[in-house]
Amino acid sequence: MSDSTADGPVIAADGTPLKRSLARAMRRQKLRALLLVAPLLIFVLLTFIFPIANMLSRSVQNDIVVNTLPETVRELGRWDASTGELPDEAVYAAFARDMAVAIEAKRHTRLGSRLNYEKTGMSSMFRQSGRKMKKLDPIADAPFKEKLIKIHKGWGDVEMWKVIQTHSGIYTSGYFLNAIDAQKTPDGPAWQPEEKQILLKLFGRTLVMSLIITGSCILLGYPIAWLLANSSARTANLLLILVLLPFWTSLLVRTSAWKVMLQQNGVINEVLVWIGLVPDAERLILINNQFGTIVAMTHILLPFMILPMYSVMQTIPQTYLRAAKSLGATNWTAFWRVYFPQSVPGIGAGSILVFILSIGYYITPEIVGGTKGVFISNRIAYHISSSLNWGLAAALGTILLIVVLALYWAYDKIVGIDNVKLG
Amino acid sequence: MKLTKTLMATTALTVAASMVSADGHMANEMTIVSWGGAYSASQKGAYHDPYAEANGVNIINDDSSAEAVAKLRAMSEAGNVTWDVVDVVAADAIRLCDEGLAMEIDADTMLADAPDGTKASEDFGDLLVSDCFIPQIVYSTTFGYRTDLVGDTAPTSVCAVFDTEAYPGKRALEKRPINNMEWALLCDGVAKSEVYDVLGTEAGQNQALAKLDTIKDDVIWWSAGADTPQLLADGEVIMGSTYNGRLFAAIEEQKQPIAMLWDAQVFDLDGWIIPTGLSPERQARALDYIMFATDTQRLADQAQYISYGPARKSSAPLVGKHKTLGIDMAPHMPTDPENAKNTFLYNYEFWADYRDDIDAKFQAWLAK
Numbered sequence: 001m002s003d004s005t006a007d008g009p010v011i012a013a014d015g016t017p018l019k020r021s022l023a024r025a026m027r028r029q030k031l032r033a034l035l036l037v038a039p040l041l042i043f044v045l046l047t048f049i050f051p052i053a054n055m056l057s058r059s060v061q062n063d064i065v066v067n068t069l070p071e072t073v074r075e076l077g078r079w080d081a082s083t084g085e086l087p088d089e090a091v092y093a094a095f096a097r098d099m100a101v102a103i104e105a106k107r108h109t110r111l112g113s114r115l116n117y118e119k120t121g122m123s124s125m126f127r128q129s130g131r132k133m134k135k136l137d138p139i140a141d142a143p144f145k146e147k148l149i150k151i152h153k154g155w156g157d158v159e160m161w162k163v164i165q166t167h168s169g170i171y172t173s174g175y176f177l178n179a180i181d182a183q184k185t186p187d188g189p190a191w192q193p194e195e196k197q198i199l200l201k202l203f204g205r206t207l208v209m210s211l212i213i214t215g216s217c218i219l220l221g222y223p224i225a226w227l228l229a230n231s232s233a234r235t236a237n238l239l240l241i242l243v244l245l246p247f248w249t250s251l252l253v254r255t256s257a258w259k260v261m262l263q264q265n266g267v268i269n270e271v272l273v274w275i276g277l278v279p280d281a282e283r284l285i286l287i288n289n290q291f292g293t294i295v296a297m298t299h300i301l302l303p304f305m306i307l308p309m310y311s312v313m314q315t316i317p318q319t320y321l322r323a324a325k326s327l328g329a330t331n332w333t334a335f336w337r338v339y340f341p342q343s344v345p346g347i348g349a350g351s352i353l354v355f356i357l358s359i360g361y362y363i364t365p366e367i368v369g370g371t372k373g374v375f376i377s378n379r380i381a382y383h384i385s386s387s388l389n390w391g392l393a394a395a396l397g398t399i400l401l402i403v404v405l406a407l408y409w410a411y412d413k414i415v416g417i418d419n420v421k422l423g
Numbered sequence: 424m425k426l427t428k429t430l431m432a433t434t435a436l437t438v439a440a441s442m443v444s445a446d447g448h449m450a451n452e453m454t455i456v457s458w459g460g461a462y463s464a465s466q467k468g469a470y471h472d473p474y475a476e477a478n479g480v481n482i483i484n485d486d487s488s489a490e491a492v493a494k495l496r497a498m499s500e501a502g503n504v505t506w507d508v509v510d511v512v513a514a515d516a517i518r519l520c521d522e523g524l525a526m527e528i529d530a531d532t533m534l535a536d537a538p539d540g541t542k543a544s545e546d547f548g549d550l551l552v553s554d555c556f557i558p559q560i561v562y563s564t565t566f567g568y569r570t571d572l573v574g575d576t577a578p579t580s581v582c583a584v585f586d587t588e589a590y591p592g593k594r595a596l597e598k599r600p601i602n603n604m605e606w607a608l609l610c611d612g613v614a615k616s617e618v619y620d621v622l623g624t625e626a627g628q629n630q631a632l633a634k635l636d637t638i639k640d641d642v643i644w645w646s647a648g649a650d651t652p653q654l655l656a657d658g659e660v661i662m663g664s665t666y667n668g669r670l671f672a673a674i675e676e677q678k679q680p681i682a683m684l685w686d687a688q689v690f691d692l693d694g695w696i697i698p699t700g701l702s703p704e705r706q707a708r709a710l711d712y713i714m715f716a717t718d719t720q721r722l723a724d725q726a727q728y729i730s731y732g733p734a735r736k737s738s739a740p741l742v743g744k745h746k747t748l749g750i751d752m753a754p755h756m757p758t759d760p761e762n763a764k765n766t767f768l769y770n771y772e773f774w775a776d777y778r779d780d781i782d783a784k785f786q787a788w789l790a791k
Contacts, residue, residue, distance in 0.1 A: 109521035120780040122774050127521060195629075196780075198787040219633055264593075265658050288643055371598075371789040379786070385493040387520065387779050 056255040058392035059179075062172035065164065068111045069098040073168040079190075081162045081186055091161075092144040100138040101129050117389050118174065118183075119163040123155040162186050175395035202376040208404070209290060209375070210358040216298045217354045218347060225309035225346070230318065241311075255367045260294040262287035262368070280389040288370030297358055297366045304357060305350035312346030312421050345421035352411070352420065356404060357394070376400060433721035449708040450507075452481045457510040459486030460649075465728030466510070468746065470716040475713075480708065491515060495524045495698055507709045510559070513552050513692040517771055520555035525696040526591060526706075527554045533710055535718035537737035546719070548733045550692055552771050557717055558694040558734035560725065563757035563766070564602050565688035566672040569655055570680045581687035582610035584662060585634065587641055595626045595651045595663025598644035600691050600785035601774055602664065605767060607634035609687055619773045628781060632788050644789070655681050667757050671730035675748060675755070685762045691769045692734065732758035 010018040034041075066073045071094035079087045102108040114127025132151045141147065149156035166186050167174060174184040181197040182189050191197070224243065228236050246254060261267045262282045272278040286292060316339060322333035362377035369375075376396060383393035411417065455471065457463045458719035463484060471482045485506065487494055492515050498504045511519065519525040528534070534543035544551065550558040568578055573590055583590050584606065591659065596603050608618050608627065611634045621627035635642075637754055643660055645651055651665035652673040673679045695717070697709045715721065723741035730752060733739065740752050753759055757766075 022466050067473060106523045113518065113521055116776060117779055121776050123521070124776045127772075127775075192783075196783045196787055199785065201790060263657065263659050329460065371644060374790075382782075385490045387782070388492060388496065388522075 007155050008029055015175065035043070051371055055394050056398050057389075057394075058391050059175045059398050060171045060173070061391065062167060062174070063170045064111055064114050065168045066170055068102050068107050069095065069164070069168075071095075072098050076161065076165045076168065079161070079165065081158070084158060085162055086145070086158060088155065089143050089145050092148055093138075093142055094156075096133070096136060096141070096146070097138040098146045099130070099133050100136075103134055115163060115167065115386070117178075117387075118167055119160065121154065122160070122163065125152050125160070128152055129155070150183075172391075175391040176399075178392050179399055181393040199376065199379065202374070202379060203399070203403070205373040206359055206377070209294060209373075210355050212294055213297050213301065213358045214305075214351050214355045217302055218295065218351065220298065221302055221309055221350065222343075222347070225313055225343075228306070228310045229313035229316070243303055243306050246299070251300065251363060252367075254300055255296055255364050258292070258299070258368055259287060262292055286374070287368050290369070290373040292368040292370065293365050293373035296364050297361060300364060301354045304353045308349040308353065308421070309343065309346035312349070313343050316342045335348035345419050348411075348415060348420040352408070353398070358403060359400065427791070432503055438727065448704055449711060450702070450704040451708075452483065452707070453507040453708050453712065454483045454485055454505060455508045455510070456485045456487050456506050458488045461668070461729055465725050465731075466716075468728050469725035470712075472710055473637050473705075473721075474715050478711075480712075488555050489764050492518055492522075492524075495519060496522060499524050499698070499700060500763050502700075503697045506698055507701065507705055509696050509698060510611055510693065511696055512575055513556055513694065513768075514771055514774060516556035516694065517553045517775055519696055519698075520553045523773075524699060525555035526699045528557055528697070528713075530557075533714065535714055537719050537735065541676060541737065546737050548736065550734050552692065556694050557694075557696070557713055558692045559717060559722065560693050560731035561690055561758055562693060562731045563667045563688040563690050564597075564664055565650065565667050565670070565757070566662050566664050566684035566686075567655060567681045568684060569658065569660075572658065572661040577682065578662065579686060580685060581606055581684065583684075584608045584664075585638055586640055587668065590661060592661035593641050593643050593654075593659060594638065595643050595654050595660045595665070596646050597664060598646045598789070600781045601769075601778070603635060604628070604631040604781065604785070605689065606687060607631040608718055609767075610634065615767065618625050618767075621772070622781075623777065628784060628787065631685065632784070635788075648749070652681075655679065667755075668729050668731050675745075675750065683762070684690050685757075687767050688762070688765075689767045689769055693731075707781075726752050726756065730755040730757075732756040 012018045012021040014021070039119070040307060072091060075091040075167075076087060079091060081317075099108055102111065108126050108130045109123075112123045112130075115126070116123035129148070129152045131260040133148075136144075136147065154160045166184060172184065173189075177184050177189050178192075179199055181200050182194045183192055199346045224239070228239050228243070231239065256334045259266070263269070264285065266287075268286060269278070269283045273280050273283065280282060285294070320338050320342075321334050324338045325331070329337065359375075360377050362381050364377055366381075369378075380393050380400075383389045455466075455467055463486060467484070471484075473481065475482050490509050491509050491511050495504070495506070495509065498506070509525075516525060520527070530544040530547060531542050534547075534557065536666055537543055539544045547558055550561070552558075566578075566581060566584060568583075570577065572592060574607075576589075578590060579585075584594055584596075604622055605618050608621055608631050609615065611628075611630060613621050613627075622631065643654060643663075645654070645663070645665070648666050648669050651660070651663035652669050654660045656665055656673065656677070656679050662684070667683070670681060670683055674681050674683070695713055697706065697713065701709065717735075719737045720741065722735050723738040723743070725731070726733055726742045727744065727746040733742065739758070742756065744750060747751055754761065757763065
């Protein structure tokens with residue numbers, strides 16, 4: 001159908017073209033719809049999107065150097081580090097002026113902690129220099145080069161100036177490089193020394209162990225979900241409470257309970273020794289390793305697998321199985337060819353839930369994981385709350401987010417996200 | 424007209440009065456952050472309750488000291504600091520001071536003098552390790568061992584930890600390099616005075632890790648102070664490091680077969696900081712509280728509840744008996760001469776610099 005006649009566009013009753021008047025009506029409707037969702041939208045923006053974006057943006061932000069030492073950074077721009085000679089007096093004088101302002105505002109120590117992530121020793125260098133430079137006048141006391149080197153010998157070390165120069169940009173790739181066991185150097189990116197490489201290993205371990213945990217959740221959860229879906233309402237309710245009861249118990253209580261169960265003088269080992277399966281001197285090591293993490297996390301995340309499976313299985317009529325059997329299928333064929341394919345969307349939903357939850361877990365691995373069962377999230381937690389290196393924590397978090405999104409995308413391509421059902 | 428004015432004036436007065444207490448410029452509610460558990464209980468008994476009673480202040484406790492640095496930074500960035508006084512270890516106080524998150528304290532004018540008139544700066548002495556830090560207690564990280572599981576000769580030296588032949592069994596060590604690296608070097612023949620010089624070098628760090636490597640398979644790594652007493656009580660480990668107050672509780676309160684090693688105990692400090700960015704009323708209240716809570720008598724009072732040594736020299740003679748057990752507390756203090764024969768002082772400057780670097784190496788070594 002065309003919206004125009006031989007005489008021109010179709011005209012509405014009030015004389016405006018119909019197309020425009022329709023668009024106006026639609027716009028009003030859309031606006032009203034938007035207004036209805038506005039509270040939720042604003043809430044999500046303010047409490048979810050904005051803080052996450054803010055946190056993630058720290059992974060590249062580096063304005064503290066140029067904000068604290070603006071003149072020094074400008075002067076250092078003209079210094080050629082490759083000559084191996086110290087910067088000239090102009091840099092030192094600029095530095096003295098910048099420091100006078102920074103010390104007044106008590107910002108120099110903050111810069112010291114920032115640069116200490118890149119070069120060990122910067123923190124105390126700035127703290128100690130700050131104390132002594134307070135007494136210097138940034139103009140009258142010139143020249144500064146020798147005075148500063150006397151205050152702290154670090155100012156006579158080319159390496160220290162190189163660090164400031166390398167990390168003087170407003171944005172930095174340094175945190176992302178650190179997050180993959182590399183570092184930013186004056187000569188471009190380079191790997192960290194081998195004895196400091198740990199993060200890539202942890203990323204890999206987190207992915208592999210999350211997959212194992214998801215797998216064991218499927219194996220343990222499927223029969224339970226089946227039982228739940230195919231029992232009488234009374235039994236199913238009782239079973240459901242048994243599934244949910246641990247779900248309602250505190251995470252820490254459940255994790256600590258596993259400690260009591262698995263440790264070398266714990267319940268399981270005591271029983272095994274008592275019935276003579278294991279000699280007393282060779283008690284099994286079941287905790288403070290990867291096994292402990294897998295057991296405890298499988299137990300904790302199991303309900304997230306069972307519940308979506310159960311709600312999908314509930315919608316599969318039992319008559320299908322009977323029909324298959326009446327047509328001559330064995331029990332196994334009926335299950336595998338008829339029932340199982342219909343329950344796959346539940347497995348998909350449960351797997352996505354469990355996998356994504358386990359990738360970000362850190363309390364349980366911290367308590368039962370020992371040295372080889374900890375995840376990348378334990379390092380993120382360390383950098384957020386202990387080392388205060390939020391830039392690195394943000395970079396690690398961003399990478400983790402991208403990995404999860406990539407896996408989600410891959411899942412969509414291979415299995416299809418339409419095949420995921422929560423009920 | 425007149426009525427309106429009177430009404431407005433009364434309202435203004437009421438509002439003002441509800442914001443500040445009777446003496447004019449201090450908030451009448453404060454949030455004190457500490458570690459929780461027995462430690463917070465000792466502070467409540469020694470400081471909070473007497474102060475609240477004397478001043479009619481409502482004190483809210485928050486057990487967030489373990490994440491205090493990160494939380495304070497987040498609060499400060501959000502421009503809404505809700506804590507008035509925060510209990511932190513000295514290393515954290517130094518970082519908070521560096522970050523500009525804690526206010527500077529002038530010990531002589533802001534803290535009480537000792538009863539004999541000694542100035543606070545002298546009474547605390549070199550325990551004032553940061554411009555923002557008001558020391559409260561001296562605690563130590565030291566070893567406890569199971570008396571019934573170590574054989575006939577009880578260990579007397581910290582190097583027993585590294586001697587798996589004489590003392591076979593698991594040990595509990597903290598999952599971080601601090602203290603462990605020092606002990607490893609001490610037991611690898613490095614002189615006490617040179618430990619930090621050696622640890623500052625690449626070779627020294629490798630030496631410490633190599634020493635730790637010899638017992639790596641025999642170690643259970645802990646991350647919460649309560650882990651070691653529990654592991655000792657369960658017989659999971661035969662010896663382990665933790666804070667001396669935790670071991671005191673296990674030995675004296677729970678009567679476990681555990682004894683203190685004390686050798687090469689590492690002294691550390693815990694104390695108060697006041698966050699920056701408080702309103703004048705709240706800051707005045709926080710300062711008033713600090714003045715009260717860190718005087719000679721109060722610091723000695725805290726030792727009635729927990730076995731940590733008071734940070735003031737003048738408090739030491741006033742330490743009495745345990746409030747409920749009735750035992751003499753002095754012999755249980757890490758600072759008691761009998762216990763302090765061989766001690767080690769945590770080097771704050773060193774760890775502020777090397778913490779991240781050595782931690783990365785330590786964690787990579789652990790994961791190997």
